[in-house]
Amino acid sequence: xxxxxxxxxxxxxxxxxxxxxxxxxxxxxxxxxxxxxxxxxxxxxxxxxxxxxxxxxxxxxxxxxxxxxxxxxxxxxxxxxxxxxxxxxxxxxxxxxxxxxxxxxxxxxxxxxxxxxxxxxxxxxxxxxxxxxxxxxxxxxxx
Numbered sequence: 001x002x003x004x005x006x007x008x009x010x011x012x013x014x015x016x017x018x019x020x021x022x023x024x025x026x027x028x029x030x031x032x033x034x035x036x037x038x039x040x041x042x043x044x045x046x047x048x049x050x051x052x053x054x055x056x057x058x059x060x061x062x063x064x065x066x067x068x069x070x071x072x073x074x075x076x077x078x079x080x081x082x083x084x085x086x087x088x089x090x091x092x093x094x095x096x097x098x099x100x101x102x103x104x105x106x107x108x109x110x111x112x113x114x115x116x117x118x119x120x121x122x123x124x125x126x127x128x129x130x131x132x133x134x135x136x137x138x139x140x141x142x143x
Contacts, residue, residue, distance in 0.1 A: 061131035072120035079113035
């Protein structure tokens with residue numbers, strides 16, 4: 001029983017920690033990239049110069065990366081929530097078939113949300129990388 005109590009506590013803490021992990025870096029870097037792009041577009045507009053597709057690509061990647069990162073945060077929270085609910089039933093000595101069915105349901109949902117969180121994190125990291133590469137290429141090829 002104490003193992004499930006510990007796991008339940010970790011799941012509870014994970015619901016809050018999942019909002020603060022590496023995803024904060026992704027949002028910060030994408031936001032900084034957007035700032036650089038907007039300042040560059042402002043500079044180009046003042047001089048009546050065209051905006052390169054490198055900048056447009058980077059901006060789109062940064063914005064979509066932030067949105068997908070927020071979605072991954074929601075999925076991470078839901079995964080921990082479902083795991084917490086499963087552990088709560090286990091800790092209460094769930095013996096009936098109905099309780100066992102709920103445990104399986106919570107466990108399956110937690111796994112689905114966890115897998116979705118991982119996939120969304122990889123997509124947002126990929127978009128961050130594409131955005132940074134596009135921005136870098138713009139400055140390397142332009143100046």
